[in-house]
Amino acid sequence: MSSFICQRQSLTFRARSYMAFAFAPQPPIEDWLADLDATLERSRGFFAGHPVVLDLSSARLSPPAAAQLVSELEARNIRVLGIEGVEAIAGEAKLPPLLRGGRGAQDIELPEPAAAAAPGPTLKKSEPASLMIDSPVRSGQSVVFIDGDVTILGSVGSGAEIIAGGSIHIYGTLRGLAMAGAAGNPRARIFCHRFEGELLAIGSHYKTADEIEDSLRRGPTQAWLDGNTLKISAMN
Amino acid sequence: MSEGKSARVLVVTSGKGGVGKTTSTAAMGAALAHLGEKVVVVDFDVGLRNLDLVLGAERRVVFDLINVINGVAKLQQALIRDKRLENLYLLPASQTRDKDALSEEGVAKVIAELRTKFDWIVCDSPAGIERGATLAMRHADAAIIVTNPEVSSVRDSDRIIGLLDSKTERAERGECVDKHLLITRYHPWRAARGEMLSIEDVLEILSIPLLGIIPESEEVLRASNVGSPVTVNAALSAPARAYFDATRRLKGEQIPMQIPNESRGIFNKLFGRKAA
Numbered sequence: 187m188s189s190f191i192c193q194r195q196s197l198t199f200r201a202r203s204y205m206a207f208a209f210a211p212q213p214p215i216e217d218w219l220a221d222l223d224a225t226l227e228r229s230r231g232f233f234a235g236h237p238v239v240l241d242l243s244s245a246r247l248s249p250p251a252a253a254q255l256v257s258e259l260e261a262r263n264i265r266v267l268g269i270e271g272v273e274a275i276a277g278e279a280k281l282p283p284l285l286r287g288g289r290g291a292q293d294i295e296l297p298e299p300a301a302a303a304a305p306g307p308t309l310k311k312s313e314p315a316s317l318m319i320d321s322p323v324r325s326g327q328s329v330v331f332i333d334g335d336v337t338i339l340g341s342v343g344s345g346a347e348i349i350a351g352g353s354i355h356i357y358g359t360l361r362g363l364a365m366a367g368a369a370g371n372p373r374a375r376i377f378c379h380r381f382e383g384e385l386l387a388i389g390s391h392y393k394t395a396d397e398i399e400d401s402l403r404r405g406p407t408q409a410w411l412d413g414n415t416l417k418i419s420a421m422n
Numbered sequence: 423m424s425e426g427k428s429a430r431v432l433v434v435t436s437g438k439g440g441v442g443k444t445t446s447t448a449a450m451g452a453a454l455a456h457l458g459e460k461v462v463v464v465d466f467d468v469g470l471r472n473l474d475l476v477l478g479a480e481r482r483v484v485f486d487l488i489n490v491i492n493g494v495a496k497l498q499q500a501l502i503r504d505k506r507l508e509n510l511y512l513l514p515a516s517q518t519r520d521k522d523a524l525s526e527e528g529v530a531k532v533i534a535e536l537r538t539k540f541d542w543i544v545c546d547s548p549a550g551i552e553r554g555a556t557l558a559m560r561h562a563d564a565a566i567i568v569t570n571p572e573v574s575s576v577r578d579s580d581r582i583i584g585l586l587d588s589k590t591e592r593a594e595r596g597e598c599v600d601k602h603l604l605i606t607r608y609h610p611w612r613a614a615r616g617e618m619l620s621i622e623d624v625l626e627i628l629s630i631p632l633l634g635i636i637p638e639s640e641e642v643l644r645a646s647n648v649g650s651p652v653t654v655n656a657a658l659s660a661p662a663r664a665y666f667d668a669t670r671r672l673k674g675e676q677i678p679m680q681i682p683n684e685s686r687g688i689f690n691k692l693f694g695r696k697a698a
Contacts, residue, residue, distance in 0.1 A: 322629055324584030325577050326551075340629065343580040344573075361627070 206237040206267055208288070211245045211255065219258060226262060233264045239285060243271030253281055315352070322358065323348065332369050344384065350374070360407075363387070372411050377421070381407035391416040429537040432544045432672075433562040435586075437578030439549030441570045442606035445642055445652070447546040448476045449662070450566070452651035453669035455510035459541040462501065464532075465515035466558035467548040468523060474514045477504060478649025488516040491528030497535050506654055511540070521554035533561045551581060556589050563592065564600035564672075566633060570607045571619040576627050579603075583630060602633035604668060609638050610682045621681055634668025636661050637682040 211218045226233075238259070242252060256266050268285040315334030322340035323329055329336060332351040341358030348354050348362070351369035356378040363385035367374030374388055381402055385394050386409045393409075393416055406421040434447045444467075451463040465473035468488060474480040479502045485495035490513075497513075504510035513536075516523065536543045547558035559565060565586050569579045586599045593599065605624060612618045625632060636642075641659040645652035653662045653669075660682065667677050 321587075324587070325580035327584045341627070343584075343627070344577045345581065346584075359626070 206239045207233060208239045208241050208270075209259075210241040210243065210271070213245055215245065215247070215251070215255060222262070237267040238264050239288065240266050240269045240282075241271040242269060246272075249281070256281060317350075323362070325362070342383075353377070364409075365392070366409075367411070374411075376409040377407075379406055380404060386416070386418060388416055393418065429540055430542055430563050431533060431537070431561050432542060432564050432566060433547055433559045434544060434566045434568060435547035435555060435559055435582050436568040436575070437549065437551060437555075437582040438570075438575045441568050441575050442636070442642075443549070443568050444472045444476055444546055445646060446566065446568050446604060446606060446636070446665070447473060447544055448651040449645075449653045449665040450669050450672070451542075451544045452504075452507055452510055453653045453666050454542050454544075454673075455504070455507040456653065456666075457669065457673070458509070459673075460509045460539075461542045461544060462511040462513055462536055462540045463544045463546060464513040464536070465546050466524070466554050467546065468515045468554060469517065469520040470548065471515035471517050473546050474502075474512060475649060476646050477510075477512055477651065479504070479512050479514070480649070483514045486514045486516040487532065488519050488523045490532055491523070491525060497532065497539075506650070521548065521552065521557075524553060524557050526557065526560070529557050529560060551585060555582075556585065559586055559590050559599075561591055562586070562599050564602065566602050566604050566672075567628070567630065568604050568606055569624060569628070571605055571613065571621070571624055573619065576619060576624055579628055583628065601630040602672065603628055603630050604633050604636065606636040607638045608635050608682055632679060633671055634664055635679070635681060636664045636668070 240252075240256070240259075245255075247255060252269070259266055266282050268282045270285045270288055272284070316337065317329070317331040317334070318337045318339070319329060320339045323338060323342045323346045325343040325345035327343075328347045328349070329338075330349045332349075334350070335352040335355065336348055336350040337355045337357075338348065339357050342348055342356055342360045342362045342364070344361040346362035347365070348356070349365045349368050351374070352366065352371060353374045354364045354366045354376045356364070359380040360378040360383040363383060364376045364378070365385075365387040366376045367389045370389060372389060376386055376388065382404060383395060385392055386398070387393075388409060388411045391411060391414065398418055402418060402420055407418060408421050409416060409418045411417070434443050434450075436443050447463050451461050455461045463473060463477070464487065465471050466487070467473070474483055482502050485500035487500065489495040490497050490500050500513055502512045502514065504512065513532075533543065545558045545562065548554040567579050567582060569575050583601060586601060587593050590599050603625070605621065608621075609618060613620055621632070621635065637660050639659060639661045641656045642652050642661050645655035648655060652659065653665050656662050657666075664680075664682070667680070670677050
């Protein structure tokens, strides 16, 4: 009986670490928010549903100002998981918890739509959402574009990944992984000129290279969703 | 010394270990010096230095790169002049420290000072993609990506090329690091039997210009063991000639690329000689 109680008392909690985006606002905060808005304009939905940590080490905000900043971010659909870079925030129970001991990971490159580089003043609204990449995507690189289609003129290396809200078009060889319809579009497809990839996914349906017929390898291939089945076939 | 000329910083890198970065740094550094260039080879493999051994300078190391970065020694005190080639210098790495001892500002300062003294600054990168490797490539104008014709080496090289396009000073200025592919440890007969990736496959995957193909050879190992670059120790051997050709291409000369002979070619030569 007593041993039973003992066991109950030794309940353990496990610590886990996760990757989160770290935002480090620079004063003046209004300008920083404007920059953020410009970034969001180019890649809408990029931070939606992702954990974000607010690093206040360089902003030095008062607790009410920090609370204001958190609500500004929430208004932009960005939910703050925790705050770091300050010793303590007194008296603001509404703020997310303080985090310590964060370790840096590699910088995340936001997808830059080709249109962002061209100073076209009037194109803004009517432009279809697509991202064109005219260089090879190398192993370890990740292209994330939730807004629409991604077109790659070069090859996608083994260990590289392309994640698109819409369809993915690869005019070189796909050796890495491609995930289309990542925002839930079941009509998204993947097309590649030569398939040697590691994984194909549309929405939450995926197939690893092992599950894909060998006869499709090295040929032009497309993948689409037929109901709940991921179909992959040669394009001839 | 070399005023008027513009110094070039070259990083020899690969991602994967054991593919021949240090051997290639020594061989091509010596070849450049032999061709009249003033060269320093810099070992960035702090904690696991090897370049001093391959150059046969290990018994003359007093100060090293970390000492210069920390201000313990002047650059001039740490540079070791090669005994065979008067244009070739070594800046050794520290064996007792680790890569955290490399500071970004310190490396920038040393490279800037080397630029005023040498025509070529050849940085021998450690394996991996961490601090040592990223600092070795940080200031590069050009990169030699050393690759063996096998899948893991090729994928690691692909990763490194991505880093050269994003983490270097040039990339951050919106410029490009010149990238050259050096395929090492190439076995003609194995390639012919399909046991390793073909040159075409490697080029197709990495899509950067080919600088040279170094055949697998005992001469390379022999040279390392006696502490001499293969381009000095066995200058007429097949790997040394391939390194010399690659070095000339690096300098901008047009030299036709030779894929090392297939086995049949070699046998024919041997038989031909025996018959004569």
